[in-house]
Amino acid sequence: METQLDPMKDDLPLMANTSYMLVKHYVLDLDVDFKSKVIEGSIVLFFETGSQYLKTSSAGCQSQFDDTCKMRASEPCHIPMVNVSTCSSKMEYNDFAVSGKEEEATSDENSNHSNNEQASGISGSKDCCDIENHGNKDFLLILDCCDLSVLKVEEVDVAAVSGIEKLTRSAKQTSVSKELKNLRNRIVHELVSLPADRWKEQLYYFTHCSQAPGCGELLFSTGTWSLEIRKPGIQTPADFPHAIRIWYKTKPEGRSVTWTTDQSGRLCVYTMGSPINNRALFPCQEPPIALSTWQASVRTAAGFVVLMSGENSAEPVQLREGVLSWYYYVSMPMPASTFTIAVGCWQEVKQQSFKQTTAIETNTEFSLPSSQTDFRWHEEICGHVDYPCRFQNPAARLQAVIPYRVFAPWCLMESCKEYLLQLIPQCLSAAYATLGTHPFSRLDVLIVPSNFSSLGMASPHIIFLSQSVLPGGSHLCGTRLCHEIAHAWFGLAIGARDWTEEWISEGFATFLEDVFWARAQQQLSHDEIKGQQELRALLRWRRLRDEVQNSEEDLQVLRPKKESTGELSESGASVVKYGLKAEKIFMQVHYLKGYFLLRSLARTIGEVSFLASLRKFVMKFHGQLVLSQ
Numbered sequence: 089m090e091t092q093l094d095p096m097k098d099d100l101p102l103m104a105n106t107s108y109m110l111v112k113h114y115v116l117d118l119d120v121d122f123k124s125k126v127i128e129g130s131i132v133l134f135f136e137t138g139s140q141y142l143k144t145s146s147a148g149c150q151s152q153f154d155d156t157c158k159m160r161a162s163e164p165c166h167i168p169m170v171n172v173s174t175c176s177s178k179m180e181y182n183d184f185a186v187s188g189k190e191e192e193a194t195s196d197e198n199s200n201h202s203n204n205e206q207a208s209g210i211s212g213s214k215d216c217c218d219i220e221n222h223g224n225k226d227f228l229l230i231l232d233c234c235d236l237s238v239l240k241v242e243e244v245d246v247a248a249v250s251g252i253e254k255l256t257r258s259a260k261q262t263s264v265s266k267e268l269k270n271l272r273n274r275i276v277h278e279l280v281s282l283p284a285d286r287w288k289e290q291l292y293y294f295t296h297c298s299q300a301p302g303c304g305e306l307l308f309s310t311g312t313w314s315l316e317i318r319k320p321g322i323q324t325p326a327d328f329p330h331a332i333r334i335w336y337k338t339k340p341e342g343r344s345v346t347w348t349t350d351q352s353g354r355l356c357v358y359t360m361g362s363p364i365n366n367r368a369l370f371p372c373q374e375p376p377i378a379l380s381t382w383q384a385s386v387r388t389a390a391g392f393v394v395l396m397s398g399e400n401s402a403e404p405v406q407l408r409e410g411v412l413s414w415y416y417y418v419s420m421p422m423p424a425s426t427f428t429i430a431v432g433c434w435q436e437v438k439q440q441s442f443k444q445t446t447a448i449e450t451n452t453e454f455s456l457p458s459s460q461t462d463f464r465w466h467e468e469i470c471g472h473v474d475y476p477c478r479f480q481n482p483a484a485r486l487q488a489v490i491p492y493r494v495f496a497p498w499c500l501m502e503s504c505k506e507y508l509l510q511l512i513p514q515c516l517s518a519a520y521a522t523l524g525t526h527p528f529s530r531l532d533v534l535i536v537p538s539n540f541s542s543l544g545m546a547s548p549h550i551i552f553l554s555q556s557v558l559p560g561g562s563h564l565c566g567t568r569l570c571h572e573i574a575h576a577w578f579g580l581a582i583g584a585r586d587w588t589e590e591w592i593s594e595g596f597a598t599f600l601e602d603v604f605w606a607r608a609q610q611q612l613s614h615d616e617i618k619g620q621q622e623l624r625a626l627l628r629w630r631r632l633r634d635e636v637q638n639s640e641e642d643l644q645v646l647r648p649k650k651e652s653t654g655e656l657s658e659s660g661a662s663v664v665k666y667g668l669k670a671e672k673i674f675m676q677v678h679y680l681k682g683y684f685l686l687r688s689l690a691r692t693i694g695e696v697s698f699l700a701s702l703r704k705f706v707m708k709f710h711g712q713l714v715l716s717q
Contacts, residue, residue: 100363100667103314104373105230106660107140108325111373112280114424115298116384120392120431122355125347128337131370132244132298133231135330136280140658226318227328230661233315235342235368241317242302243329246275249296255279272303276330284474287419294383302333315371334371344368345429350497350537351555356432358536358552361545363668365425372424375660376583376713379421379473386429387413393434395495397427397548399529418548419476420527420711426580428547430534434495437504472711479525479710488520489513490528496535503558504535507565511608515569518607519576522600522699523706527581533569541673544568546575546597570604571597577706585713586654587664591646592714595682598628599690603699625687632680643669644677647716654715 111133118129246252255278256271279297282290306329308317315334322328340347344366347357359366365374373380386394390410394402398416405413470477478484492512496504512533520526532550535558545552551572557565578600579593602624606617636644647653648665656662666672690698 098666098669100664101313102232102375102662102664103230104232104375104378104660105228106138106373106375106378107656107658108138108227108660109135109141109229109328109330110138111135111378111380111424112421113294113380114370114372114382114384115294116370116382116386117298118384118386120357120386120388120394122347122357122389125340125357126337127345127357127369130333130335132331132333133371134276134280134294134297135328135332136277137325137330138660140660141325225323226320227323227325229317229325229328229332230659231315231317231371232313232367232374233310233371234313234364235339235344236310236315236336236371237339238308238310238315238334238336238371240335241306241308242333242335243272243304243306243319244297244331244333245272245300245303246279246297246331247272248300248303249293252279252293252297255282255293270327270330273326273330284419284476287476291383291417291419297331298333306332313367336371338369342368346537346539348537348539350432350434351535352433352497352499354433354497356430356434356537358430358432359428360536360540361542361552363673366427369427369429370424374423374425375656375662376423376425376585376587377656377660378423379713380424381418381421381475382424382427383415383417384429385413385415386431387411388431391433392431393495395430395434395532395534395550397429397550399549401491401493401530401532420548421473421475422548422580423583426547428545428550428552430536430550430552432537433497434534435498435501437494437496437501437509439505439509468707470711471708475711477711478527478529479707484529485525487526489516490526490530492516492531492533494533494535497537500535500555500558507558507562508533508535508553508569511562511566511569514608514610515566515573515604518570518604519573519600521607522603522703523577524703527576527710531573544572546572546579548580566608567601567605570608571601574600574604577710581710582706583713585715586649586662587667588648589646589653589716591678591682591685592716594679595686598679598683599686603695628680628683631676632684635675635677635680639671639675639677642666643672643675644681646678646681 113134115132115134116129117131118127120127252275256274276297279290279293304319306317306319308315310316317332319328338345343362343364344359345357345362345368346360347355350356359369362368366372367374372378382397384396384398386396387407388394388411390406390412392412394404394414394416396402396414396416397418399418399420400416402414402416405415407413468479470479494504494509494512512531516526516531528549530549534550534552535555536552538555540552540554543554543557551569553565553568553572557568574597575593578596582592584590584592602621606612606621609617612620642648643666649655686698693701
């Protein structure tokens, strides 16, 4: 890493040591309590051994956890370990620093975001001093975590699940599975490795494994930005438990969610796109490389509706009088930062049923432009990890308008009916005509509370829109909707490998919102559409000029980490440069510079050719992370 910056001031640290253990699936089981403003429950994480450990162990190095193991001369070994030969209540770290340089971990006493009830304690009845001294160093699993009260961490006995043994009996022995001497870890390895055509079976076993009993508490400690977990005597990631359950609760002041009231004065809570992402909602691995699937059961009082990033349109199940449970899942691996939840007294906005059905049927047979019908879809091979991909699904490839729903507070339902409900199928069709297959199978659109600080935010299967877009008529509402729909391809299906390159998401969405909106306004002439686009370009240019003249030069760079963009420390930890800088959230420079770069390319080679190249890019890189190069 190039510079050692103050993470409490400017940079967001990504602490998870993903090079040694990589989360593949989360199972959340949560209760939402509006009286205490707390979300409480458990999360089960399923891991596979990380690539860095497998690489070095297969190369003949006994273990990275051996001090004599030689690492690359240019870079120190950044593996967090706990020295159990000392009898101190304070964790020790050898050669671990987010910046790639040796430094002391920031103590909670010096932090504005202390976790005092957990900072110095180890879970359960044991203290650090109670551990037997074997004179060795234990492997330390580090998760991204902030503003959470962690109550207990335990290993999950997945071997206790009925019928699970057939996974290990029928599976072919791979080099990875041979490395895993522990039966439970072999089971998890086979489970996370099931092929895409067995995703329903995989989801079934994830559910039952998450409900399996615990088989021993694990030691843990929380810091300002992380949760650190270890099992005494376990010195390598391969031997560390690959399925763990964490019992925790959020804090009312936690920065991943906001507790508020909607425009009708009713209580609600939602993830509002915090700079710290979801680490104050659940312990996770935040680096983008940690692509994972998830499923969640959320219980709340009757009368509340739970919306979430999920492939299914959840229907509530009554558990007991006054309590409903909502269940969602995803089968496409994505960064944990894209997980979104909104719980409130939302009302579904519906038109007369025949109108929406007609719109969907008409648009489902929307013909692709001639430049796209030339694609031989069945010959395309996806470059991503194995998952049930819509780009390989013949029915999905013909679906111009995916199923959609609109939710809003009661007082805004009529405003949503007037414009928003009619615009969604037009914008979805326009997006399909431009880029082809929708990456996600359905879409919910929610009008979020008035404290939402942006005009919109896109997450898998769900878009948040500000109430501010509703009074602006079809133009403001339509362009913002097109921008957020564009993120399904650029930002979600194709993500930035380094979050500092946010222009890959925002620049493309800003450019494509004009393209989508032009196609959605079928009643306008070519000259009228071009006039609109030139006016918008002029307004953007003025905004960009003003920002360049009145902001720090370092914040104007599209690749602030320059040549070190995408680099990680040995453990997989990194920082998002300026990720916590207050003024950055108000800036549009990454949107606007990205937009003008793409506009220039489109003008140079012609818009038709440029859009054809974007379709090829989407086909090649969906489901993957990319850098500017």
